[in-house]
Amino acid sequence: DYQLKGKVAIVTGGVSGIGLAVAELLADSGAAVAVWDLKADAVEKTAEALRKKGVKSIGIALNVTDEHAVEAAVKQTVEELGGLDIAVNNAGIGGPSAASGDYPVEGWKNVIDVNLNSVFLCQRAQIQAMRSAGKGGSIINMASILGQVGFGNSSAYAAAKHGVVGLTQTAAWEHAADKIRINAVGPGFIATPLLDKMDPKVKQALESKHALGRLGTPDEVAALVAWLASADASFATGTYYAIDGGYLAQ
Ligand code: NAD
Numbered sequence: 001d002y003q004l005k006g007k008v009a010i011v012t013g014g015v016s017g018i019g020l021a022v023a024e025l026l027a028d029s030g031a032a033v034a035v036w037d038l039k040a041d042a043v044e045k046t047a048e049a050l051r052k053k054g055v056k057s058i059g060i061a062l063n064v065t066d067e068h069a070v071e072a073a074v075k076q077t078v079e080e081l082g083g084l085d086i087a088v089n090n091a092g093i094g095g096p097s098a099a100s101g102d103y104p105v106e107g108w109k110n111v112i113d114v115n116l117n118s119v120f121l122c123q124r125a126q127i128q129a130m131r132s133a134g135k136g137g138s139i140i141n142m143a144s145i146l147g148q149v150g151f152g153n154s155s156a157y158a159a160a161k162h163g164v165v166g167l168t169q170t171a172a173w174e175h176a177a178d179k180i181r182i183n184a185v186g187p188g189f190i191a192t193p194l195l196d197k198m199d200p201k202v203k204q205a206l207e208s209k210h211a212l213g214r215l216g217t218p219d220e221v222a223a224l225v226a227w228l229a230s231a232d233a234s235f236a237t238g239t240y241y242a243i244d245g246g247y248l249a250q
Pocket of ligand 1: 013017019062093114186188189
């Protein structure tokens, strides 16, 4: 229990994988949770399941790349759940697999839009809501180990995640005076539906790139996110937090 009773949280991409585990852990810690995702049926079902844990929860179906939809969703969250204290900008996609010299241009633009521009748009609207309430807050942006190093055939993904880290570091300085802490979380490879399309042989080879010799679980990432959301992390801002089973250690 991360002691989040009375807090209101947004989790984008909150119906699957890491986002779902985060939404569940924040709710288990007492927070009211707005679940944002593309999938309309799933956001309703997830919110209903969270309400059964005894917290307030709403589902909002939207595309996080849509500036106006994001602004409306922040407004709806604040009105229906009574404020905004925590935001986890987690929605993301893998994108095409191709070398940079052959990378499809439309695919590049889409990955940058979903994995980087959306974090800027969501964070922008969330900061404005937190600032006007005057109580501060905690924003956690989902980066990746590929926000620190490269990875073959994933240039758009790696560029977007490096961008998320730079945006996070900059925004943390800019909004510290507003009492808003902003951090990035960098998971290693985590067993979620995002990896479903990956060749099982490639997945197996990836396990040995982690010192712990396995992929991570969504719950292992959620624990770090919930800590960053909590008052225990009061001195944490502007940092990239690896949760990668040792991937970046050698
Ligand atoms: P996932 O596919 O299980 O979940 C992603 C969710 O985001 C889905 O529910 C999807 O519908 C939603 N989404 C995608 N595009 C959206 C959009 N435009 N608008 C609204 N919602 C949208 O993936 P996951 O593995 O849980 O990934 C979550 C985050 O963690 C992503 O940012 C991903 O890049 C990052 N990450 C994942 C891994 C991994 O190995 N799985 C590693 C490092 C970082």
